[in-house]
Amino acid sequence: MAETASEGPLPGPADLDALAASVLTLATAIKPDPVRGTRDEWQAYQYARHAADDLASAAVMLARAGSG
Amino acid sequence: MTSPIPERGLTAEEHAALASSLAARLDPDRRDSSTLWLTVAAAAQAHAAAAAALRANPALAFALSGLPPCGATVRDARGAGSGSWCSRRVGPCPYPGAAHGYVTVVTTGERRYTPCAATGDLLAHEDDDHG
Numbered sequence: 199m200a201e202t203a204s205e206g207p208l209p210g211p212a213d214l215d216a217l218a219a220s221v222l223t224l225a226t227a228i229k230p231d232p233v234r235g236t237r238d239e240w241q242a243y244q245y246a247r248h249a250a251d252d253l254a255s256a257a258v259m260l261a262r263a264g265s266g
Numbered sequence: 267m268t269s270p271i272p273e274r275g276l277t278a279e280e281h282a283a284l285a286s287s288l289a290a291r292l293d294p295d296r297r298d299s300s301t302l303w304l305t306v307a308a309a310a311q312a313h314a315a316a317a318a319a320l321r322a323n324p325a326l327a328f329a330l331s332g333l334p335p336c337g338a339t340v341r342d343a344r345g346a347g348s349g350s351w352c353s354r355r356v357g358p359c360p361y362p363g364a365a366h367g368y369v370t371v372v373t374t375g376e377r378r379y380t381p382c383a384a385t386g387d388l389l390a391h392e393d394d395d396h397g
Binding site: 208209210211213214217218221224228238239241242243245246248249252253255256259260 | 276281284288300301302304305306308309312313315316318319320322
């Protein structure tokens with residue numbers, strides 16, 4: 199289980215936004231070659247892209263709802 | 267206050283489910299430094315963080331559940347009308363210790379929400395004429 203996030207202070211919108219940016223950077227860095235990319239490489243890229251999108255959306259939701 | 271309804275994203279539960287699903291792919295016995303393994307681990311932790319953050323925000327409890335936060339003012343877009351009031355249970359109270367909160371109705375097409383405290387359920391009072 200990925201429950202480590204429950205330790206320590208809860209992330210706020212800025213934290214999630216930064217996390218989204220970080221994951222997007224990761225996705226960009228590992229984007230496979232269109233021709234030579236393996237299935238695993240593409241899968242990893244997709245995981246990162248989706249996670250980045252989801253996190254960015256969560257950051258917006260949190261910011262609009264007010265974090266405090 | 268008027269609670270802003272955030273753009274619809276994943277709920278805390280959906281984030282948590284994704285975190286669990288991704289974490290389940292991480293076989294500790296096969297841990298390595300492959301890009302895929304590391305990416306799945308990062309995504310799992312990111313989703314877990316998002317779930318924790320969303321769960322901790324009471325305003326999002328409304329936005330994601332469709333129930334208003336106690337004390338909030340909500341708007342109903344169905345239009346104004348008159349008639350008798352009926353009550354219906356709209357769901358369990360999502361706010362622990364929300365004894366004093368209630369939602370006031372406003373504007374067009376009134377819809378009132380009573381405090382959760384009495385029954386543990388959130389009751390909506392709607393104008394019968396609106397069906």
